[in-house]
Amino acid sequence: MIKDIQSTVVKNIPVSVDTYLMGLNCPEISEIAIPGQFLMIKVADGLDPLLRRPYSISGIDQDGNILLLFKVIGKGSSLLKNKDRGEKLWLLGPLGRGFDLSERSKKHILIGGGIGIAPLLFLSQLLEKKEAEYRFFMGFKTKKDVIPIDFWKLNKAHIDISTDDGSMGFKGSCLQLLLSTFNKMDLEDASIYACGPPQMLNDLLNIPGLKSISVQISLESRMACGLGACRGCVIKGKDGYLRVCKEGPVFPSKMIARIE
Ligand SMILES: Cc1cc2nc3c(=O)[nH]c(=O)nc-3n(C[C@H](O)[C@H](O)[C@H](O)COP(=O)(O)OP(=O)(O)OC[C@H]3O[C@@H](n4cnc5c(N)ncnc54)[C@H](O)[C@@H]3O)c2cc1C
Ligand code: FES
Numbered sequence: 001m002i003k004d005i006q007s008t009v010v011k012n013i014p015v016s017v018d019t020y021l022m023g024l025n026c027p028e029i030s031e032i033a034i035p036g037q038f039l040m041i042k043v044a045d046g047l048d049p050l051l052r053r054p055y056s057i058s059g060i061d062q063d064g065n066i067l068l069l070f071k072v073i074g075k076g077s078s079l080l081k082n083k084d085r086g087e088k089l090w091l092l093g094p095l096g097r098g099f100d101l102s103e104r105s106k107k108h109i110l111i112g113g114g115i116g117i118a119p120l121l122f123l124s125q126l127l128e129k130k131e132a133e134y135r136f137f138m139g140f141k142t143k144k145d146v147i148p149i150d151f152w153k154l155n156k157a158h159i160d161i162s163t164d165d166g167s168m169g170f171k172g173s174c175l176q177l178l179l180s181t182f183n184k185m186d187l188e189d190a191s192i193y194a195c196g197p198p199q200m201l202n203d204l205l206n207i208p209g210l211k212s213i214s215v216q217i218s219l220e221s222r223m224a225c226g227l228g229a230c231r232g233c234v235i236k237g238k239d240g241y242l243r244v245c246k247e248g249p250v251f252p253s254k255m256i257a258r259i260e
Pocket of ligand 1: 053069070076078115118221
């Protein structure tokens with residue numbers, strides 16, 4: 001059931017370059033949200049900006065607060081950055097289709113590029129609860145862009161970090177890191193979950209060995225309503241147009257031809 005409800009900011013702290021971790025108290029949403037779902041957030045009172053901004057739910061903390069991980073890139077996110085503890089924020093959510101864990105995979109591989117780790121951190125929390133085996137490949141530009149994830153208290157995670165310039169972890173992209181690890185892993189019964197820049201996701205979809213296994217990707221698009229009504233967020237799928245906010249944002253890779 002989608003709620004349009006006011007939440008309270010319980011924390012808003014910088015965690016990396018232009019990247020913030022926000023905690024929101026809103027049990028009505030946190031108790032029903034599943035990994036991969038998102039919120040439309042009204043970032044200011046009044047009409048400017050008019051449109052709410054979409055953000056993935058990045059986890060739930062030990063007090064039941066919603067966690068958001070957001071990058072400051074424009075007007076809306078700059079306003080979010082300045083929210084103080086105790087301020088109120090209107091949320092619409094939880095929205096969209098999340099990750100599907102129903103396939104009986106024994107091995108889960110998470111691949112996140114930059115801020116794309118946000119929805120995957122929530123998925124990690126669920127996998128930990130299920131005591132599932134998983135491996136998380138994270139890629140960033142440089143060491144200073146690496147987002148610390150201590151806050152999520154992931155005890156069972158096997159995390160591999162790459163940076164483009166090699167200033168931390170493996171030198172190269174997280175896909176190169178994945179491929180360098182490939183032959184060490186039995187992928188037959190694996191499921192892959194990915195979120196990141198379009199180029200990274202296209203490269204992932206083009207890895208020949210992955211065609212036969214389950215790959216779910218979380219996509220972004222500019223959004224207006226977030227509810228499937230305006231068709232502002234459509235992308236071209238293999239069999240026609242898809243609304244990212246309604247049929248997604250998580251899609252099985254077989255539905256997607258190319259990510260723009
Ligand atoms: C389902 C979904 C989940 C998301 N989850 C997260 C998240 O967890 N953390 C996070 O930091 N961001 C996330 N985003 C992206 C986030 O919604 C945008 O960064 C935000 O709306 C930007 O608002 P703004 O007002 O700051 O920027 P604007 O002023 O609106 O835009 C600034 C610039 O960024 C570009 N831009 C804005 N939004 C997008 C977008 N979605 N894709 C590509 N370019 C864009 C604009 O074209 C413009 O050039 C998500 C988007 C979607 C659709
Ligand atoms: S944002 Fe309106 S249909 Fe997706």
